[in-house]
Amino acid sequence: MFLQGKTALITGSSNGIGAEAAVKFAAEGAKVLIHYRSREADAQSVLDRVRAAGGDGEIFYGDFSTSQGVHTFLDSLGDRKVDILINNAGWLVQRAPFLDFSEDLWNSVVMLNFTSVFLITQRLLPGMVERGEGYVVNISSVAARNGGGIGAIAYASSKAGLSAMTKGLAKEFAPKGIRVNGVSPGTIDTNFHKVFSTETMLNNVRNATPAGRLGDSDETADVILFLCSPAARFIHGQMIEVNGGFLMV
Template identity: 40%
Template sequence: MAFLDFTGQVVLVTGASSGIGAAAAVGFAEAGATVAVHYHQNEEGARHTANAVSTAGGTVSVHQGDLAGVESAGLLVDEVLAKHGRIDVLVNNAGDLVRRAAVVDVPDDEFHRIMDVNLTSVFAMSRRIVPVLRAQGGGAIVNVTSIAGRHGGGGGSVVYATSKGAVSTFTRGLAKELAPDGIRVNAISPGVIRTPFHDRHTGEEQLKAMLATIPMGRTGTPHECVGTILYLASDRMSSYVTGQLIEVNGGQLMP
């Protein structure tokens, strides 16, 4: 039996239209999983991910929702359950910086949007999935936090970093709460990964400054995050691992 074998399992990946979420969806499919691909606005990207999942041999469904609203979490989980009958792994990947700005230039509505997209979505999805996993006898939640949650973020990303720091704390606390139920909760903490996220929010000069702090001297790729996510989701590989944040950052931060 392969160590990374998700045959018969259903994996829900939020924010899977591009970047780390898309790569994770394909990685789970390659390991035998049925994958539910969630997206907010990028339907074309989500369809591209779904095609890649199918090519990898996985069964796939596509679901839309703005997870900044707590009610969307329940609708999404209900849709996936109606389609596939179960959910074994939840990957809370959806999130965004929204825009870079100094704290004094962040209006109230933008602050709340950043917190909702990155933190409320993780809370709402986790709250909804817990009864499902309990009824099934266990499961795994893998959150996607960020190196920004530890070092405060790059220029103009204080609120984003704050939201990710909260996701890290939420991961640890929820892991303690759910351990008796056989539900493991962990997180991957990516560094500078070259995704549409940085294409939207990070200029070349800022990216060069970031590269100067990375011992490996390069950005990471979404594919380089997939192995860690699959490891944390696999009972066979990480059955005694919970409440952990694994850094994937090329040596940029070694806590």
């Protein structure tokens, strides 16, 4: 129970990786702030699982595809203290060839996957600095390193920016008692791929992965939890690749 008395905000925790992280953080004693965009009922199920794990939490709505949406979400948190921030919300939004990619689509992908993290982290870091302790984990992607799949340049670029932001934040805030790291998932079997990948694409990934399978949310969430644990106390500014060996860096 190393998170007793701590509050963890996990964005995008209505499903997939974020949902599993919410339950794991609760099992270690954290109060969990669960964020969703479209799946309120799923967020409620996550809260039920959080309570079944012996913890407690609250649910918050937020659409991060516009700056206004992010600020409205942040305002809804009120003056709750956040000791642990898991910037996990993310979405490919739409696959489109680069030459057909509209400026509006580009801006919404970058806002959701990159700029929202700047806004949310900037709002919540001062409290951590005041308390002299805090943890931030940013969820990037293997796309940050390989440019992403077909039609995903804006998403991949946003995630690459997020990886760089993670390192910069780690440098600036380590002296203030805050550990900032990231997790870079490979292909994890979640809603994300039900929407954006075909079975052929997923089979190609399985064949190119030494572990011979896709990842799951549970084993990805384990790494997020580890980064907020005492066992990771000397880890700062790292992006941990969770991809079954698909890409070794």
